[in-house]
Amino acid sequence: MRIEKLYPMTSARLMVIDLAATLQTAALTLSNPQIGLAVVSEEGGKAAGVLSKSDLIRHLTDREPNTSIETLMSRNIISCSPVDELQAAWQVMVENRIQNMPVLGVDAKPLGVLDIRDALKVLFEQEQLQEHMLANYIAGIGY
Template structure:
């Protein structure tokens, strides 16, 4: 299954903040239920980094008062494309221990954020369907 087929899920989790946003703005954005990652964008709407809840929590332990979104964000964006296969993306997320991954389109424009729980749910449902189809086939019922 391609990531683009999960657009409803991924677009609902998309939170984009401006590169010049304050930490207060970033914290408010990340405090929304279901939002674990904010995509930081520049003036052209292109993704320039990502900021996670974990980044903010680490900042609170540092207590550096003049820190900005630019300072806290990760510039090395691990992302996926709408045409990527879900299983391959999930494997990358597991290997890199990512809870969320931005979905970026042409010119690095943010389209959504894939949550690993959503990926697991869809992969499990696919596997369950395959199992039922195989059981029906073996049982002589054919495909549904």
């Protein structure tokens, strides 16, 4: 299954903040329990980095009062595209120990955020369907 089929889920989790936004804006964006990652965009809407709840927590422990979003964000964006396979994206998330991965389109435009729980849910449902179809086939019921 391709990531694009999960558009309703991934688009609902998308939060984009401007590179010049304040830390308070970022904190308010990430205060939603359904949002684990904000995509930081530069002029033209291109993704410049990502900011997670963990990044904000690390900032609080550093106690740097004048830190900017640009300083806190991760510039090394681990992302997927709408045409990527869900299984492959899930494997990248596991290998990199990330819970949220931005879905980026042409020119690095943010389209959504894939949450590992959503990916696991869909992959599990696919496995259940295949198991059901195989059981019906073996039983002679057909597909």
